[in-house]
Amino acid sequence: MSYDRIEWHSEGEGFPKEAKPEDGGTHIGMFLTWIVQNDLIGELYIEISQEAINKVKSQKMTGRDFLIEECDSKFYNEVLNDEGNEFVKYYYDDDGNENYFGDYAKVFDEYDNVYEVENSWENYDKIKPIIEMRYHEWKNNNHKSLTLCNKKMKVNEIAQEISDGVLESFQKHGFKYRKAQKEFVRKIKEADQVFSLMYTKRNDGTITVKPELIIQVKEIEAIYKSIAQIKSRPYLTLGNYFLHLRDYDGDDLNYKKKPTKEWLIENDADVKHLIKIIPEYLEEDILPYFESNSSVSRVDELLNKYPEKMSVHNYSYPLRTNIAIIAAKLNRNPNYDDLIKIYERELEDAEENYKIEFYKLKELLASNLINDKKIWDAKGKK
Incomplete structure:
Protein backbone atom coordinates (compact mmCIF):
# COMPACT_ATOMS: atom_id res chain seq x y z
CA MET A 1 0.00 0.00 0.00
CA LEU A 148 -8.01 1.04 24.88
CA CYS A 149 -11.05 0.75 22.59
CA ASN A 150 -9.82 -2.43 20.90
CA LYS A 151 -11.86 -4.82 23.01
CA LYS A 152 -15.03 -2.88 22.26
CA MET A 153 -14.81 -3.13 18.48
CA LYS A 154 -17.50 -5.38 16.97
CA VAL A 155 -16.92 -7.07 13.62
CA ASN A 156 -20.41 -6.51 12.22
CA GLU A 157 -20.39 -2.83 13.15
CA ILE A 158 -16.94 -2.30 11.61
CA ALA A 159 -17.95 -4.21 8.47
CA GLN A 160 -21.10 -2.13 8.10
CA GLU A 161 -19.22 1.14 8.59
CA ILE A 162 -16.65 0.23 5.93
CA SER A 163 -19.23 -1.05 3.44
CA ASP A 164 -21.36 2.08 3.93
CA GLY A 165 -18.29 4.24 3.47
CA VAL A 166 -17.26 2.71 0.13
CA LEU A 167 -20.69 1.73 -1.21
CA GLU A 168 -21.17 4.74 -3.47
CA SER A 169 -17.83 4.12 -5.20
CA PHE A 170 -18.80 0.53 -6.02
CA GLN A 171 -22.38 1.38 -7.00
CA LYS A 172 -21.03 3.88 -9.52
CA HIS A 173 -19.51 0.95 -11.37
CA GLY A 174 -22.55 -1.34 -11.21
CA PHE A 175 -21.77 -3.35 -8.06
CA LYS A 176 -24.35 -4.40 -5.47
CA TYR A 177 -23.54 -5.14 -1.83
CA ARG A 178 -24.40 -8.50 -0.26
CA LYS A 179 -24.50 -7.81 3.45
CA ALA A 180 -24.49 -11.42 4.68
CA GLN A 181 -21.43 -12.31 2.60
CA LYS A 182 -19.77 -8.90 3.10
CA GLU A 183 -19.05 -8.65 -0.61
CA PHE A 184 -19.62 -6.39 -3.61
CA VAL A 185 -20.85 -8.16 -6.75
CA ARG A 186 -21.14 -7.02 -10.35
CA LYS A 187 -22.87 -9.27 -12.86
CA ILE A 188 -21.92 -8.93 -16.51
CA LYS A 189 -22.91 -11.15 -19.43
CA GLU A 190 -19.86 -13.41 -19.21
CA ALA A 191 -19.12 -13.44 -15.48
CA ASP A 192 -19.83 -12.47 -11.89
CA GLN A 193 -17.12 -10.22 -10.42
CA VAL A 194 -16.77 -10.20 -6.63
CA PHE A 195 -14.77 -8.10 -4.17
CA SER A 196 -15.16 -9.59 -0.70
CA LEU A 197 -13.94 -8.55 2.74
CA MET A 198 -13.34 -11.26 5.35
CA TYR A 199 -13.22 -9.96 8.93
CA THR A 200 -11.65 -11.82 11.87
CA LYS A 201 -11.44 -10.60 15.45
CA ARG A 202 -8.19 -11.56 17.18
CA ASN A 203 -7.61 -12.32 20.85
CA ASP A 204 -6.14 -8.87 21.45
CA GLY A 205 -9.36 -7.22 20.26
CA THR A 206 -8.03 -6.02 16.91
CA ILE A 207 -9.68 -7.03 13.64
CA THR A 208 -8.02 -8.33 10.50
CA VAL A 209 -9.54 -7.78 7.06
CA LYS A 210 -8.67 -10.02 4.12
CA PRO A 211 -9.78 -8.47 0.81
CA GLU A 212 -10.36 -11.02 -1.97
CA LEU A 213 -11.02 -10.77 -5.70
CA ILE A 214 -13.10 -13.49 -7.38
CA ILE A 215 -14.20 -13.95 -10.99
CA GLN A 216 -16.80 -16.61 -11.80
CA VAL A 217 -17.01 -17.09 -15.58
CA LYS A 218 -20.54 -18.39 -16.12
CA GLU A 219 -19.80 -20.80 -18.94
CA ILE A 220 -17.00 -22.49 -17.00
CA GLU A 221 -18.94 -22.52 -13.74
CA ALA A 222 -21.99 -24.16 -15.35
CA ILE A 223 -19.90 -27.02 -16.71
CA TYR A 224 -18.12 -27.53 -13.39
CA LYS A 225 -21.30 -27.57 -11.36
CA SER A 226 -22.78 -30.22 -13.65
CA ILE A 227 -20.23 -32.74 -12.31
CA ALA A 228 -19.43 -31.22 -8.89
CA GLN A 229 -19.19 -33.59 -5.94
CA ILE A 230 -20.22 -30.88 -3.49
CA LYS A 231 -22.78 -28.61 -5.12
CA SER A 232 -22.64 -25.96 -2.40
CA ARG A 233 -18.88 -25.44 -2.65
CA PRO A 234 -17.89 -22.17 -4.36
CA TYR A 235 -16.14 -22.87 -7.66
CA LEU A 236 -14.32 -19.65 -8.36
CA THR A 237 -12.79 -19.41 -11.82
CA LEU A 238 -10.11 -16.93 -10.84
CA GLY A 239 -9.43 -15.67 -7.34
CA ASN A 240 -6.86 -14.67 -4.77
CA TYR A 241 -6.36 -12.23 -1.96
CA PHE A 242 -6.35 -8.74 -3.42
CA LEU A 243 -3.08 -7.68 -1.80
CA HIS A 244 -1.28 -10.58 -3.50
CA LEU A 245 -2.73 -9.70 -6.88
CA ARG A 246 -1.98 -6.01 -6.43
CA ASP A 247 1.68 -6.63 -5.59
CA TYR A 248 2.15 -9.38 -8.20
CA ASP A 249 5.12 -8.65 -10.45
CA GLY A 250 3.90 -10.66 -13.46
CA ASP A 251 6.48 -13.43 -13.12
CA ASP A 252 4.24 -16.50 -13.49
CA LEU A 253 7.18 -18.83 -13.97
CA ASN A 254 8.67 -18.12 -10.53
CA TYR A 255 5.48 -17.42 -8.58
CA LYS A 256 5.36 -19.00 -5.15
CA LYS A 257 2.39 -18.98 -2.81
CA LYS A 258 2.98 -16.57 0.08
CA PRO A 259 1.26 -16.09 3.45
CA THR A 260 -2.01 -14.23 3.23
CA LYS A 261 -1.73 -10.45 3.43
CA GLU A 262 -4.35 -8.59 5.39
CA TRP A 263 -5.34 -5.20 6.71
CA LEU A 264 -5.29 -4.60 10.47
CA ILE A 265 -7.90 -2.53 12.30
CA GLU A 266 -6.84 -1.34 15.75
CA ASN A 267 -8.86 1.85 16.07
CA ASP A 268 -11.20 4.29 14.35
CA ALA A 269 -8.35 5.82 12.38
CA ASP A 270 -7.73 2.47 10.67
CA VAL A 271 -11.40 2.22 9.69
CA LYS A 272 -11.33 5.70 8.17
CA HIS A 273 -8.11 4.83 6.37
CA LEU A 274 -9.69 1.77 4.73
CA ILE A 275 -12.74 3.78 3.70
CA LYS A 276 -10.34 6.18 2.01
CA ILE A 277 -8.06 3.71 0.22
CA ILE A 278 -10.51 1.00 -0.95
CA PRO A 279 -12.15 3.30 -3.56
CA GLU A 280 -8.65 4.26 -4.74
CA TYR A 281 -7.74 0.59 -5.14
CA LEU A 282 -11.04 0.01 -6.94
CA GLU A 283 -10.06 2.45 -9.67
CA GLU A 284 -6.35 1.60 -9.82
CA ASP A 285 -6.32 -2.19 -9.44
CA ILE A 286 -9.67 -3.93 -8.94
CA LEU A 287 -11.59 -2.73 -12.00
CA PRO A 288 -8.65 -3.26 -14.39
CA TYR A 289 -8.24 -6.83 -13.09
CA PHE A 290 -11.92 -7.61 -13.54
CA GLU A 291 -12.11 -6.02 -16.97
CA SER A 292 -9.01 -7.82 -18.26
CA ASN A 293 -9.72 -11.33 -17.00
CA SER A 294 -13.45 -12.11 -17.21
CA SER A 295 -13.39 -14.24 -20.38
CA VAL A 296 -12.82 -17.91 -21.17
CA SER A 297 -9.83 -17.11 -23.38
CA ARG A 298 -8.17 -15.09 -20.65
CA VAL A 299 -8.75 -17.82 -18.05
CA ASP A 300 -7.14 -20.33 -20.42
CA GLU A 301 -4.15 -18.04 -20.88
CA LEU A 302 -3.64 -17.32 -17.17
CA LEU A 303 -4.12 -20.82 -15.77
CA ASN A 304 -2.50 -22.91 -18.50
CA LYS A 305 0.61 -20.91 -19.31
CA TYR A 306 2.67 -22.81 -16.71
CA PRO A 307 0.52 -25.81 -15.75
CA GLU A 308 3.03 -27.30 -13.31
CA LYS A 309 3.48 -24.05 -11.36
CA MET A 310 1.34 -22.38 -8.73
CA SER A 311 -0.86 -19.65 -10.18
CA VAL A 312 -1.46 -16.31 -8.49
CA HIS A 313 -4.81 -16.21 -10.30
CA ASN A 314 -6.26 -19.29 -8.55
CA TYR A 315 -4.79 -20.10 -5.14
CA SER A 316 -6.29 -23.63 -4.91
CA TYR A 317 -4.19 -25.97 -7.05
CA PRO A 318 -6.68 -28.90 -7.28
CA LEU A 319 -9.49 -26.53 -8.20
CA ARG A 320 -7.23 -24.65 -10.61
CA THR A 321 -6.50 -27.84 -12.58
CA ASN A 322 -10.18 -28.59 -13.12
CA ILE A 323 -11.05 -25.02 -14.04
CA ALA A 324 -8.03 -24.91 -16.35
CA ILE A 325 -9.00 -27.94 -18.45
CA ILE A 326 -12.53 -26.57 -18.95
CA ALA A 327 -11.10 -23.25 -20.14
CA ALA A 328 -8.59 -25.02 -22.40
CA LYS A 329 -11.32 -27.11 -24.02
CA LEU A 330 -13.72 -24.21 -24.54
CA ASN A 331 -10.92 -22.06 -25.94
CA ARG A 332 -9.70 -24.88 -28.22
CA ASN A 333 -6.23 -24.79 -26.71
CA PRO A 334 -3.94 -26.81 -29.05
CA ASN A 335 -2.08 -28.17 -26.01
CA TYR A 336 -5.24 -29.60 -24.42
CA ASP A 337 -4.14 -33.27 -24.53
CA ASP A 338 -0.76 -32.43 -22.98
CA LEU A 339 -2.47 -30.38 -20.28
CA ILE A 340 -4.70 -33.33 -19.37
CA LYS A 341 -1.62 -35.52 -18.84
CA ILE A 342 0.15 -32.89 -16.74
CA TYR A 343 -2.84 -32.17 -14.51
CA GLU A 344 -3.62 -35.87 -14.09
CA ARG A 345 -0.12 -36.38 -12.75
CA GLU A 346 -0.26 -33.29 -10.53
CA LEU A 347 -3.54 -34.42 -8.94
CA GLU A 348 -2.17 -37.69 -7.59
CA ASP A 349 -2.04 -36.38 -4.01
CA ALA A 350 -5.13 -34.18 -4.20
CA GLU A 351 -8.33 -34.50 -2.19
CA GLU A 352 -10.45 -37.38 -3.53
CA ASN A 353 -13.37 -35.16 -4.53
CA TYR A 354 -11.16 -33.14 -6.88
CA LYS A 355 -9.85 -36.32 -8.49
CA ILE A 356 -13.35 -37.63 -9.08
CA GLU A 357 -14.35 -34.29 -10.59
CA PHE A 358 -11.27 -34.30 -12.82
CA TYR A 359 -12.09 -37.68 -14.34
CA LYS A 360 -15.74 -36.75 -14.76
CA LEU A 361 -14.65 -33.57 -16.54
CA LYS A 362 -12.17 -35.46 -18.68
CA GLU A 363 -14.97 -37.75 -19.87
CA LEU A 364 -17.45 -34.94 -20.32
CA LEU A 365 -15.03 -32.70 -22.21
CA ALA A 366 -14.28 -35.52 -24.63
CA SER A 367 -17.97 -35.97 -25.46
CA ASN A 368 -20.13 -34.31 -28.08
CA LEU A 369 -22.13 -32.74 -25.28
CA ILE A 370 -19.43 -30.25 -24.53
CA ASN A 371 -18.49 -29.75 -28.16
CA ASP A 372 -22.07 -28.72 -28.87
CA LYS A 373 -22.20 -26.77 -25.60
CA LYS A 374 -25.49 -28.50 -24.76
CA ILE A 375 -24.87 -28.26 -21.02
CA TRP A 376 -24.42 -24.53 -21.27
CA ASP A 377 -27.40 -24.02 -23.57
CA ALA A 378 -29.64 -26.17 -21.39
CA LYS A 379 -29.19 -23.76 -18.50
CA GLY A 380 -30.68 -20.99 -20.56
CA LYS A 381 -27.71 -18.74 -19.99
CA LYS A 382 -26.63 -18.10 -23.54
Whole structure:
Protein backbone atom coordinates (compact mmCIF):
# COMPACT_ATOMS: atom_id res chain seq x y z
CA MET A 1 0.00 0.00 0.00
CA SER A 2 1.40 3.39 -1.00
CA TYR A 3 1.01 6.32 1.39
CA ASP A 4 2.61 8.68 -1.11
CA ARG A 5 4.49 8.62 -4.40
CA ILE A 6 6.63 11.16 -6.20
CA GLU A 7 4.54 10.77 -9.35
CA TRP A 8 1.37 11.76 -7.51
CA HIS A 9 2.92 15.20 -7.14
CA SER A 10 5.19 15.58 -10.18
CA GLU A 11 2.37 14.55 -12.53
CA GLY A 12 -0.37 16.44 -10.70
CA GLU A 13 -1.94 19.85 -11.12
CA GLY A 14 -0.06 22.68 -9.44
CA PHE A 15 3.37 21.17 -9.95
CA PRO A 16 5.67 23.93 -11.31
CA LYS A 17 6.72 23.47 -14.93
CA GLU A 18 10.27 24.48 -14.12
CA ALA A 19 10.58 21.95 -11.27
CA LYS A 20 12.35 18.61 -11.66
CA PRO A 21 10.27 15.42 -11.12
CA GLU A 22 12.23 14.55 -7.99
CA ASP A 23 11.11 17.84 -6.41
CA GLY A 24 7.75 16.14 -5.97
CA GLY A 25 9.41 13.87 -3.41
CA THR A 26 11.30 16.34 -1.21
CA HIS A 27 8.58 16.41 1.46
CA ILE A 28 8.34 12.59 1.42
CA GLY A 29 12.10 12.30 1.75
CA MET A 30 12.27 14.57 4.78
CA PHE A 31 9.61 12.55 6.55
CA LEU A 32 11.38 9.33 5.57
CA THR A 33 14.63 10.72 6.97
CA TRP A 34 12.93 11.15 10.34
CA ILE A 35 11.53 7.61 10.10
CA VAL A 36 15.00 6.18 9.42
CA GLN A 37 16.68 8.19 12.16
CA ASN A 38 14.07 7.07 14.69
CA ASP A 39 14.30 3.36 13.83
CA LEU A 40 10.76 3.00 12.51
CA ILE A 41 11.92 1.21 9.35
CA GLY A 42 10.41 -2.21 8.58
CA GLU A 43 12.31 -5.50 8.75
CA LEU A 44 12.34 -5.96 4.98
CA TYR A 45 14.23 -2.72 4.41
CA ILE A 46 16.54 -3.33 7.36
CA GLU A 47 17.51 -6.53 5.58
CA ILE A 48 17.88 -5.24 2.02
CA SER A 49 18.81 -1.57 2.52
CA GLN A 50 21.00 -1.50 5.62
CA GLU A 51 23.85 0.31 3.87
CA ALA A 52 21.52 3.05 2.64
CA ILE A 53 19.90 3.31 6.08
CA ASN A 54 23.31 3.90 7.63
CA LYS A 55 24.03 6.60 5.05
CA VAL A 56 20.80 8.43 5.90
CA LYS A 57 21.60 8.24 9.61
CA SER A 58 25.07 9.68 9.00
CA GLN A 59 23.66 12.33 6.60
CA LYS A 60 25.58 10.92 3.64
CA MET A 61 22.31 10.26 1.80
CA THR A 62 19.10 12.29 1.92
CA GLY A 63 15.75 10.72 2.58
CA ARG A 64 14.66 11.73 -0.92
CA ASP A 65 17.55 9.81 -2.46
CA PHE A 66 16.65 6.83 -0.25
CA LEU A 67 13.06 7.07 -1.49
CA ILE A 68 14.14 7.09 -5.15
CA GLU A 69 16.94 4.53 -5.00
CA GLU A 70 15.62 2.07 -2.43
CA CYS A 71 11.83 2.46 -2.63
CA ASP A 72 11.23 3.05 -6.35
CA SER A 73 9.99 6.60 -5.54
CA LYS A 74 7.07 5.17 -3.54
CA PHE A 75 6.43 5.53 0.20
CA TYR A 76 5.06 2.04 0.94
CA ASN A 77 3.71 0.60 4.18
CA GLU A 78 6.40 -2.11 3.80
CA VAL A 79 9.05 0.57 4.41
CA LEU A 80 7.80 0.89 8.00
CA ASN A 81 7.52 -1.30 11.06
CA ASP A 82 4.19 -1.64 12.88
CA GLU A 83 4.65 1.45 15.03
CA GLY A 84 5.76 3.47 12.01
CA ASN A 85 2.66 2.47 10.07
CA GLU A 86 0.37 3.43 12.95
CA PHE A 87 1.99 6.84 13.25
CA VAL A 88 1.87 7.43 9.47
CA LYS A 89 -1.84 6.58 9.36
CA TYR A 90 -2.44 9.04 12.18
CA TYR A 91 -0.30 11.92 10.93
CA TYR A 92 1.00 11.57 7.36
CA ASP A 93 -2.01 9.91 5.73
CA ASP A 94 -4.65 11.95 7.56
CA ASP A 95 -6.85 14.53 5.82
CA GLY A 96 -7.24 16.80 8.85
CA ASN A 97 -5.72 20.24 9.41
CA GLU A 98 -2.81 18.96 11.50
CA ASN A 99 -1.37 16.47 9.03
CA TYR A 100 2.18 16.27 7.77
CA PHE A 101 1.72 18.05 4.46
CA GLY A 102 -0.12 20.89 6.22
CA ASP A 103 2.69 21.26 8.74
CA TYR A 104 5.25 21.10 5.94
CA ALA A 105 3.53 23.93 4.06
CA LYS A 106 3.48 26.10 7.20
CA VAL A 107 7.16 25.54 7.99
CA PHE A 108 8.18 26.48 4.45
CA ASP A 109 5.61 29.19 3.83
CA GLU A 110 8.29 31.59 2.54
CA TYR A 111 8.29 29.60 -0.70
CA ASP A 112 5.73 30.41 -3.40
CA ASN A 113 5.23 26.69 -3.96
CA VAL A 114 6.02 23.80 -1.58
CA TYR A 115 7.71 21.95 -4.43
CA GLU A 116 10.37 24.66 -4.55
CA VAL A 117 11.71 23.71 -1.09
CA GLU A 118 15.39 22.79 -1.38
CA ASN A 119 16.28 19.20 -0.52
CA SER A 120 18.85 20.08 2.15
CA TRP A 121 19.76 19.02 5.67
CA GLU A 122 19.25 22.59 6.80
CA ASN A 123 15.62 22.42 5.69
CA TYR A 124 15.21 18.98 7.26
CA ASP A 125 16.26 20.48 10.59
CA LYS A 126 13.35 22.93 10.27
CA ILE A 127 10.66 20.26 9.82
CA LYS A 128 12.23 17.69 12.17
CA PRO A 129 11.00 19.23 15.49
CA ILE A 130 7.45 19.45 14.12
CA ILE A 131 7.42 15.75 13.26
CA GLU A 132 8.88 15.03 16.71
CA MET A 133 6.11 17.03 18.35
CA ARG A 134 3.36 15.25 16.40
CA TYR A 135 4.90 11.88 17.20
CA HIS A 136 4.91 12.57 20.94
CA GLU A 137 1.34 13.91 20.78
CA TRP A 138 0.27 10.67 19.14
CA LYS A 139 2.32 8.51 21.47
CA ASN A 140 1.16 10.16 24.67
CA ASN A 141 -2.49 10.82 23.87
CA ASN A 142 -4.20 9.45 20.79
CA HIS A 143 -2.46 6.11 20.58
CA LYS A 144 -3.13 5.18 24.21
CA SER A 145 -6.76 6.21 24.18
CA LEU A 146 -7.50 4.53 20.86
CA THR A 147 -5.91 1.21 21.71
CA LEU A 148 -8.01 1.04 24.88
CA CYS A 149 -11.05 0.75 22.59
CA ASN A 150 -9.82 -2.43 20.90
CA LYS A 151 -11.86 -4.82 23.01
CA LYS A 152 -15.03 -2.88 22.26
CA MET A 153 -14.81 -3.13 18.48
CA LYS A 154 -17.50 -5.38 16.97
CA VAL A 155 -16.92 -7.07 13.62
CA ASN A 156 -20.41 -6.51 12.22
CA GLU A 157 -20.39 -2.83 13.15
CA ILE A 158 -16.94 -2.30 11.61
CA ALA A 159 -17.95 -4.21 8.47
CA GLN A 160 -21.10 -2.13 8.10
CA GLU A 161 -19.22 1.14 8.59
CA ILE A 162 -16.65 0.23 5.93
CA SER A 163 -19.23 -1.05 3.44
CA ASP A 164 -21.36 2.08 3.93
CA GLY A 165 -18.29 4.24 3.47
CA VAL A 166 -17.26 2.71 0.13
CA LEU A 167 -20.69 1.73 -1.21
CA GLU A 168 -21.17 4.74 -3.47
CA SER A 169 -17.83 4.12 -5.20
CA PHE A 170 -18.80 0.53 -6.02
CA GLN A 171 -22.38 1.38 -7.00
CA LYS A 172 -21.03 3.88 -9.52
CA HIS A 173 -19.51 0.95 -11.37
CA GLY A 174 -22.55 -1.34 -11.21
CA PHE A 175 -21.77 -3.35 -8.06
CA LYS A 176 -24.35 -4.40 -5.47
CA TYR A 177 -23.54 -5.14 -1.83
CA ARG A 178 -24.40 -8.50 -0.26
CA LYS A 179 -24.50 -7.81 3.45
CA ALA A 180 -24.49 -11.42 4.68
CA GLN A 181 -21.43 -12.31 2.60
CA LYS A 182 -19.77 -8.90 3.10
CA GLU A 183 -19.05 -8.65 -0.61
CA PHE A 184 -19.62 -6.39 -3.61
CA VAL A 185 -20.85 -8.16 -6.75
CA ARG A 186 -21.14 -7.02 -10.35
CA LYS A 187 -22.87 -9.27 -12.86
CA ILE A 188 -21.92 -8.93 -16.51
CA LYS A 189 -22.91 -11.15 -19.43
CA GLU A 190 -19.86 -13.41 -19.21
CA ALA A 191 -19.12 -13.44 -15.48
CA ASP A 192 -19.83 -12.47 -11.89
CA GLN A 193 -17.12 -10.22 -10.42
CA VAL A 194 -16.77 -10.20 -6.63
CA PHE A 195 -14.77 -8.10 -4.17
CA SER A 196 -15.16 -9.59 -0.70
CA LEU A 197 -13.94 -8.55 2.74
CA MET A 198 -13.34 -11.26 5.35
CA TYR A 199 -13.22 -9.96 8.93
CA THR A 200 -11.65 -11.82 11.87
CA LYS A 201 -11.44 -10.60 15.45
CA ARG A 202 -8.19 -11.56 17.18
CA ASN A 203 -7.61 -12.32 20.85
CA ASP A 204 -6.14 -8.87 21.45
CA GLY A 205 -9.36 -7.22 20.26
CA THR A 206 -8.03 -6.02 16.91
CA ILE A 207 -9.68 -7.03 13.64
CA THR A 208 -8.02 -8.33 10.50
CA VAL A 209 -9.54 -7.78 7.06
CA LYS A 210 -8.67 -10.02 4.12
CA PRO A 211 -9.78 -8.47 0.81
CA GLU A 212 -10.36 -11.02 -1.97
CA LEU A 213 -11.02 -10.77 -5.70
CA ILE A 214 -13.10 -13.49 -7.38
CA ILE A 215 -14.20 -13.95 -10.99
CA GLN A 216 -16.80 -16.61 -11.80
CA VAL A 217 -17.01 -17.09 -15.58
CA LYS A 218 -20.54 -18.39 -16.12
CA GLU A 219 -19.80 -20.80 -18.94
CA ILE A 220 -17.00 -22.49 -17.00
CA GLU A 221 -18.94 -22.52 -13.74
CA ALA A 222 -21.99 -24.16 -15.35
CA ILE A 223 -19.90 -27.02 -16.71
CA TYR A 224 -18.12 -27.53 -13.39
CA LYS A 225 -21.30 -27.57 -11.36
CA SER A 226 -22.78 -30.22 -13.65
CA ILE A 227 -20.23 -32.74 -12.31
CA ALA A 228 -19.43 -31.22 -8.89
CA GLN A 229 -19.19 -33.59 -5.94
CA ILE A 230 -20.22 -30.88 -3.49
CA LYS A 231 -22.78 -28.61 -5.12
CA SER A 232 -22.64 -25.96 -2.40
CA ARG A 233 -18.88 -25.44 -2.65
CA PRO A 234 -17.89 -22.17 -4.36
CA TYR A 235 -16.14 -22.87 -7.66
CA LEU A 236 -14.32 -19.65 -8.36
CA THR A 237 -12.79 -19.41 -11.82
CA LEU A 238 -10.11 -16.93 -10.84
CA GLY A 239 -9.43 -15.67 -7.34
CA ASN A 240 -6.86 -14.67 -4.77
CA TYR A 241 -6.36 -12.23 -1.96
CA PHE A 242 -6.35 -8.74 -3.42
CA LEU A 243 -3.08 -7.68 -1.80
CA HIS A 244 -1.28 -10.58 -3.50
CA LEU A 245 -2.73 -9.70 -6.88
CA ARG A 246 -1.98 -6.01 -6.43
CA ASP A 247 1.68 -6.63 -5.59
CA TYR A 248 2.15 -9.38 -8.20
CA ASP A 249 5.12 -8.65 -10.45
CA GLY A 250 3.90 -10.66 -13.46
CA ASP A 251 6.48 -13.43 -13.12
CA ASP A 252 4.24 -16.50 -13.49
CA LEU A 253 7.18 -18.83 -13.97
CA ASN A 254 8.67 -18.12 -10.53
CA TYR A 255 5.48 -17.42 -8.58
CA LYS A 256 5.36 -19.00 -5.15
CA LYS A 257 2.39 -18.98 -2.81
CA LYS A 258 2.98 -16.57 0.08
CA PRO A 259 1.26 -16.09 3.45
CA THR A 260 -2.01 -14.23 3.23
CA LYS A 261 -1.73 -10.45 3.43
CA GLU A 262 -4.35 -8.59 5.39
CA TRP A 263 -5.34 -5.20 6.71
CA LEU A 264 -5.29 -4.60 10.47
CA ILE A 265 -7.90 -2.53 12.30
CA GLU A 266 -6.84 -1.34 15.75
CA ASN A 267 -8.86 1.85 16.07
CA ASP A 268 -11.20 4.29 14.35
CA ALA A 269 -8.35 5.82 12.38
CA ASP A 270 -7.73 2.47 10.67
CA VAL A 271 -11.40 2.22 9.69
CA LYS A 272 -11.33 5.70 8.17
CA HIS A 273 -8.11 4.83 6.37
CA LEU A 274 -9.69 1.77 4.73
CA ILE A 275 -12.74 3.78 3.70
CA LYS A 276 -10.34 6.18 2.01
CA ILE A 277 -8.06 3.71 0.22
CA ILE A 278 -10.51 1.00 -0.95
CA PRO A 279 -12.15 3.30 -3.56
CA GLU A 280 -8.65 4.26 -4.74
CA TYR A 281 -7.74 0.59 -5.14
CA LEU A 282 -11.04 0.01 -6.94
CA GLU A 283 -10.06 2.45 -9.67
CA GLU A 284 -6.35 1.60 -9.82
CA ASP A 285 -6.32 -2.19 -9.44
CA ILE A 286 -9.67 -3.93 -8.94
CA LEU A 287 -11.59 -2.73 -12.00
CA PRO A 288 -8.65 -3.26 -14.39
CA TYR A 289 -8.24 -6.83 -13.09
CA PHE A 290 -11.92 -7.61 -13.54
CA GLU A 291 -12.11 -6.02 -16.97
CA SER A 292 -9.01 -7.82 -18.26
CA ASN A 293 -9.72 -11.33 -17.00
CA SER A 294 -13.45 -12.11 -17.21
CA SER A 295 -13.39 -14.24 -20.38
CA VAL A 296 -12.82 -17.91 -21.17
CA SER A 297 -9.83 -17.11 -23.38
CA ARG A 298 -8.17 -15.09 -20.65
CA VAL A 299 -8.75 -17.82 -18.05
CA ASP A 300 -7.14 -20.33 -20.42
CA GLU A 301 -4.15 -18.04 -20.88
CA LEU A 302 -3.64 -17.32 -17.17
CA LEU A 303 -4.12 -20.82 -15.77
CA ASN A 304 -2.50 -22.91 -18.50
CA LYS A 305 0.61 -20.91 -19.31
CA TYR A 306 2.67 -22.81 -16.71
CA PRO A 307 0.52 -25.81 -15.75
CA GLU A 308 3.03 -27.30 -13.31
CA LYS A 309 3.48 -24.05 -11.36
CA MET A 310 1.34 -22.38 -8.73
CA SER A 311 -0.86 -19.65 -10.18
CA VAL A 312 -1.46 -16.31 -8.49
CA HIS A 313 -4.81 -16.21 -10.30
CA ASN A 314 -6.26 -19.29 -8.55
CA TYR A 315 -4.79 -20.10 -5.14
CA SER A 316 -6.29 -23.63 -4.91
CA TYR A 317 -4.19 -25.97 -7.05
CA PRO A 318 -6.68 -28.90 -7.28
CA LEU A 319 -9.49 -26.53 -8.20
CA ARG A 320 -7.23 -24.65 -10.61
CA THR A 321 -6.50 -27.84 -12.58
CA ASN A 322 -10.18 -28.59 -13.12
CA ILE A 323 -11.05 -25.02 -14.04
CA ALA A 324 -8.03 -24.91 -16.35
CA ILE A 325 -9.00 -27.94 -18.45
CA ILE A 326 -12.53 -26.57 -18.95
CA ALA A 327 -11.10 -23.25 -20.14
CA ALA A 328 -8.59 -25.02 -22.40
CA LYS A 329 -11.32 -27.11 -24.02
CA LEU A 330 -13.72 -24.21 -24.54
CA ASN A 331 -10.92 -22.06 -25.94
CA ARG A 332 -9.70 -24.88 -28.22
CA ASN A 333 -6.23 -24.79 -26.71
CA PRO A 334 -3.94 -26.81 -29.05
CA ASN A 335 -2.08 -28.17 -26.01
CA TYR A 336 -5.24 -29.60 -24.42
CA ASP A 337 -4.14 -33.27 -24.53
CA ASP A 338 -0.76 -32.43 -22.98
CA LEU A 339 -2.47 -30.38 -20.28
CA ILE A 340 -4.70 -33.33 -19.37
CA LYS A 341 -1.62 -35.52 -18.84
CA ILE A 342 0.15 -32.89 -16.74
CA TYR A 343 -2.84 -32.17 -14.51
CA GLU A 344 -3.62 -35.87 -14.09
CA ARG A 345 -0.12 -36.38 -12.75
CA GLU A 346 -0.26 -33.29 -10.53
CA LEU A 347 -3.54 -34.42 -8.94
CA GLU A 348 -2.17 -37.69 -7.59
CA ASP A 349 -2.04 -36.38 -4.01
CA ALA A 350 -5.13 -34.18 -4.20
CA GLU A 351 -8.33 -34.50 -2.19
CA GLU A 352 -10.45 -37.38 -3.53
CA ASN A 353 -13.37 -35.16 -4.53
CA TYR A 354 -11.16 -33.14 -6.88
CA LYS A 355 -9.85 -36.32 -8.49
CA ILE A 356 -13.35 -37.63 -9.08
CA GLU A 357 -14.35 -34.29 -10.59
CA PHE A 358 -11.27 -34.30 -12.82
CA TYR A 359 -12.09 -37.68 -14.34
CA LYS A 360 -15.74 -36.75 -14.76
CA LEU A 361 -14.65 -33.57 -16.54
CA LYS A 362 -12.17 -35.46 -18.68
CA GLU A 363 -14.97 -37.75 -19.87
CA LEU A 364 -17.45 -34.94 -20.32
CA LEU A 365 -15.03 -32.70 -22.21
CA ALA A 366 -14.28 -35.52 -24.63
CA SER A 367 -17.97 -35.97 -25.46
CA ASN A 368 -20.13 -34.31 -28.08
CA LEU A 369 -22.13 -32.74 -25.28
CA ILE A 370 -19.43 -30.25 -24.53
CA ASN A 371 -18.49 -29.75 -28.16
CA ASP A 372 -22.07 -28.72 -28.87
CA LYS A 373 -22.20 -26.77 -25.60
CA LYS A 374 -25.49 -28.50 -24.76
CA ILE A 375 -24.87 -28.26 -21.02
CA TRP A 376 -24.42 -24.53 -21.27
CA ASP A 377 -27.40 -24.02 -23.57
CA ALA A 378 -29.64 -26.17 -21.39
CA LYS A 379 -29.19 -23.76 -18.50
CA GLY A 380 -30.68 -20.99 -20.56
CA LYS A 381 -27.71 -18.74 -19.99
CA LYS A 382 -26.63 -18.10 -23.54
